[in-house]
Amino acid sequence: MRRYDLALIGFGGVNRALAALIEERGDELAQELGFALRVVAITDLRAGSLVDLDGLDLAPLLATAPGELAFADMKGGSPDPRNEWVIRDVPADIVAEATFTNPADGEPAVSHVRWALEAGKHVCTTNKGPVALHGRKLRNLAAEHGVSFEFEGSVLSGTPVLRTAQRLLSGLRITGVEGIMNGTSNFILGRLEDGADFEAAVSEAQDLGYAEADPTADVEGHDVALKVMILANEVLGADLRSEDVFREGISGITAEDIKDAADKGLRWKLVGSATRRADGSVDARVAPIALSADHPLSGIAGPVNAVAFRTDLLGTVTVSGPGAGRIETAYALLSDIIAIHQRHANDAAASCGHALEETVHG
Ligand code: HSE
Numbered sequence: 001m002r003r004y005d006l007a008l009i010g011f012g013g014v015n016r017a018l019a020a021l022i023e024e025r026g027d028e029l030a031q032e033l034g035f036a037l038r039v040v041a042i043t044d045l046r047a048g049s050l051v052d053l054d055g056l057d058l059a060p061l062l063a064t065a066p067g068e069l070a071f072a073d074m075k076g077g078s079p080d081p082r083n084e085w086v087i088r089d090v091p092a093d094i095v096a097e098a099t100f101t102n103p104a105d106g107e108p109a110v111s112h113v114r115w116a117l118e119a120g121k122h123v124c125t126t127n128k129g130p131v132a133l134h135g136r137k138l139r140n141l142a143a144e145h146g147v148s149f150e151f152e153g154s155v156l157s158g159t160p161v162l163r164t165a166q167r168l169l170s171g172l173r174i175t176g177v178e179g180i181m182n183g184t185s186n187f188i189l190g191r192l193e194d195g196a197d198f199e200a201a202v203s204e205a206q207d208l209g210y211a212e213a214d215p216t217a218d219v220e221g222h223d224v225a226l227k228v229m230i231l232a233n234e235v236l237g238a239d240l241r242s243e244d245v246f247r248e249g250i251s252g253i254t255a256e257d258i259k260d261a262a263d264k265g266l267r268w269k270l271v272g273s274a275t276r277r278a279d280g281s282v283d284a285r286v287a288p289i290a291l292s293a294d295h296p297l298s299g300i301a302g303p304v305n306a307v308a309f310r311t312d313l314l315g316t317v318t319v320s321g322p323g324a325g326r327i328e329t330a331y332a333l334l335s336d337i338i339a340i341h342q343r344h345a346n347d348a349a350a351s352c353g354h355a356l357e358e359t360v361h362g
Pocket of ligand 1: 181182183184185210211212218223324
């Protein structure tokens with residue numbers, strides 16, 4: 001059975017949840033999907049790095065509280081994350097990148113992805129930065145090295161938005177995409193409708209773990225702007241930069257705005273959209289919009305996210321589901337690994353068929 005050796009870059013909530021999935025469901029997944037997964041390296045800013053080319057024993061690592069993990073004390077461990085060395089030099093098939101990303105330049109995640117692709121390793125990442133800011137360059141680099149660059153978790157965590165567009169909607173012309181892509185701001189707008197005050201709603205969202213470390217990224221639309229760029233570039237084939245996306249957050253919405261909208265049967269939502277114009281260019285924006293009850297996004301409540309695709313033959317197709325969460329985002333990485341396996345299994349079958357044809361006709 002095909003086995004993939006993984007290097008996990010970042011061992012926070014998401015890659016820990018991926019490791020737990022591999023530990024708990026590895027056999028079941030192998031049976032269902034026809035491949036096995038083994039973790040050979042982990043790096044983490046706080047814990048350091050740990051390498052075992054025969055496969056790490058994940059159970060004791062998962063049994064240790066995140067703050068107490070210290071790889072330096074273990075065989076094959078170091079107090080230093082050694083990210084570049086692990087990514088470039090430790091033999092692994094797939095690098096699962098789940099560190100942090102600076103929204104201005106996408107680092108350090110961009111370098112992690114680039115090192116892995118240059119080393120001929122497949123990459124799956126949950127980070128928006130590398131995809132939104134350098135997606136095209138990194139896709140080309142992956143193609144140059146004959147490997148895959150997968151990033152389903154960069155938009156709506158494990159809810160399959162990008163793969164839905166790329167695979168299930170293929171053959172349709174997608175003319176636009178709009179979505180509720182930030183659970184924190186959607187939750188806050190809902191609490192405002194319930195009569196809560198803005199600051200209280202923000203701290204409630206933080207307590208519930210929806211908000212980014214700095215909730216400005218959520219309420220001022222920066223988080224959604226990156227997701228809009230990803231959708232515009234990956235689904236509509238645009239080549240937008242941050243400055244091409246109009247952005248307005250929800251901090252200006254008042255209790256009066258909420259009441260006025262409710263009186264008219266409307267609901268305020270923070271909507272991110274990318275729409276193809278008549279000249280072929282793409283208009284991309286994030287702004288609060290008061291939606292009527294018949295709009296496909298108006299009923300999306302609480303921290304839930306949804307993306308509606310406007311298509312020529314099916315009209316509007318909407319995908320809804322979680323947009324954040326450790327396990328939900330770890331599932332995105334797993335779905336990327338499955339995509340990598342399927343693509344390369346198909347490539348191998350095609351080259352095998354080609355060789356057979358040459359033998360028959362040669
Ligand atoms: N903080 C984001 C949200 C999730 O509230 O939806 C990650 O993009």
